[in-house]
Amino acid sequence: MPELPEVETTRRGLAPHLEGKRIRGVVLRRPDLRWPIPKEIESVLPGQRIDAVRRRAKYLLLDTAAGSALLHLGMTGSLRVLPASTPIGAHDHVDLQLSSGRVMRFNDPRRFGSLLWQPAGETHELLRALGPEPLADEFDGDYLFARSRNRKAPVKTFLMDQGVVVGVGNIYAAESLFRAGISPLRAAGKVSRERYAALAAAVKDILAYAITRGGTTLRDFISPDGAPGYFEQELSAYGRGGQPCPTCGRPLKFANIGQRASVWCGHCQR
Ligand SMILES: [Zn+2]
Numbered sequence: 052m053p054e055l056p057e058v059e060t061t062r063r064g065l066a067p068h069l070e071g072k073r074i075r076g077v078v079l080r081r082p083d084l085r086w087p088i089p090k091e092i093e094s095v096l097p098g099q100r101i102d103a104v105r106r107r108a109k110y111l112l113l114d115t116a117a118g119s120a121l122l123h124l125g126m127t128g129s130l131r132v133l134p135a136s137t138p139i140g141a142h143d144h145v146d147l148q149l150s151s152g153r154v155m156r157f158n159d160p161r162r163f164g165s166l167l168w169q170p171a172g173e174t175h176e177l178l179r180a181l182g183p184e185p186l187a188d189e190f191d192g193d194y195l196f197a198r199s200r201n202r203k204a205p206v207k208t209f210l211m212d213q214g215v216v217v218g219v220g221n222i223y224a225a226e227s228l229f230r231a232g233i234s235p236l237r238a239a240g241k242v243s244r245e246r247y248a249a250l251a252a253a254v255k256d257i258l259a260y261a262i263t264r265g266g267t268t269l270r271d272f273i274s275p276d277g278a279p280g281y282f283e284q285e286l287s288a289y290g291r292g293g294q295p296c297p298t299c300g301r302p303l304k305f306a307n308i309g310q311r312a313s314v315w316c317g318h319c320q321r
Contacts, residue, residue, distance in 0.1 A: 053128070055218030055223075058109045058110075062111055070102070070103060072151050079145055081144055096117075108181050109217075110178065111123075118169050120147075130155060133156055134152070180214050205235055205308050205309060208308060225288045228320060230257065232319055235313050291314055
């Protein structure tokens with residue numbers, strides 16, 4: 052599944068091809084993906100100019116004066132910008148025809164992705180309850196400390212709550228907690244302000260690094276267990292249960308926490 056770094060890499064790859072271009076037409080080869088594709092995508096989007104390509108959590112937004120097309124890659128979605136003459140392949144569900152003579156093509160074999168519409172000046176309901184972006188300045192130790200008081204849930208579950216902060220999936224939660232030396236089982240409300248500062252810094256460092264390494268390609272480098280291949284060789288905890296801790300050499304523990312596979316060092320993480 053594409054995580055935040057892969058979506059950000061996709062955004063950076065698409066933006067130069069889309070920004071400033073006008074949408075000449077929209078081709079929908081089916082009426083729905085995960086959800087029905089709203090009528091505005093066909094009735095409002097053609098003729099609009101794409102002013103910006105933004106990312107919010109794992110959504111991409113193509114901003115126009117009339118509103119934004121909201122895209123989510125789901126499990127298996129991918130977006131490519133191609134010459135308009137490129138033959139249609141299996142699972143090529145949507146084309147946006149661009150004034151550059153190219154098309155942006157949305158391919159999604161399992162169709163957990165989505166294409167939705169956000170009118171100008173509104174925030175789509177899927178985006179309303181989201182916490183801050185992990186790379187934004189407002190996400191820091193003080194924020195995590197304030198949000199976590201009286202929370203009894205394990206800190207790993209708290210960190211993966213999209214209402215707390217977006218885009219910290221299972222891999223990045225495990226790695227950030229390892230780097231910050233915090234046990235994933237510790238109650239979120241029992242972590243100190245200083246340790247949350249270390250955790251916020253670890254989240255930012257690890258995500259920013261993954262984004263810099265995400266420029267190779269997307270699906271081709273996803274390993275069977277879901278870890279992006281370019282990053283997999285550098286993981287300290289995620290997917291390494293039972294193997295030696297990279298810091299102390301003791302076997303890494305593993306268990307389900309909040310129904311998600313979790314790995315940590317019982318010695319280095321307290
Ligand atoms: Zn250790």
